[in-house]
Amino acid sequence: MIEYFEQITQEEQDMLTEVIQTLLRQTYLLERRYDRRTGRMQYVKEYRTCSKHLEFLREYFAIAGITLKENAHMGVIYIQGGQVWAEKLSRLATIYLLVLKLIYDEQMASVSSSSHIVTTLGAINGKAGEFGVLKSLPSVTEMRRTIALLKKYQMIEPLEALEEIKEETRIIIYPCINAVLMGDEIRKLLATFGEEDNLGDETAIQSAFEDLSE
Incomplete structure (x- = not known):
């Protein structure tokens, strides 16, 4: 070697x-x-x-x-194998990541012939609302910080500058979402977030990600 x-x-x-x-x-x-x-x-x-x-x-x-x-x-x-996510995630970043995976799978299963998917920030918040994991719409600052973090790790790519982010902002979801999250347990994990307010706060939920990616 x-x-x-x-x-x-x-x-x-x-x-x-x-x-x-x-x-x-x-x-x-x-x-x-x-x-x-x-x-x-x-x-x-x-x-x-x-x-x-x-x-x-x-x-x-x-x-x-x-x-x-x-x-x-x-x-x-x-x-x-080993540590699959080095940085700890906030509750909102964790929720967004799980929701992005759901949106990605749903669109890929419909008519998409591309390996990447385009959604909107509003659709992400709406999907999170369906699972009852957001008590209210996050602040613009919190959303901007979360989108910046997921962009940093190349999970997504907002098609507008972060300073201009809004509900209508289009966001590319890259296929590497499958390298972090796999399987049908994501809905159950989101349901758990809705039931227990303390989950996800400044925690990586790394073990859950590793279990889903096996």
């Missing part, structure tokens, strides 16, 4: 190091991301690097008991 790494160019070594650090930080890589400047989905160089050296990276992560998987159809490469 070390021999393989030493045989590639310095530029490729640097790219591989960046790919490994990104996977350990956020657990997945997207094949394409939205570029607001061009208004199009653009290919991500880190994904190409990872795909090119996939077998090497699988052996590398296997040493730490981590599995590297690729879903070429969805355009996602992700790791499982």
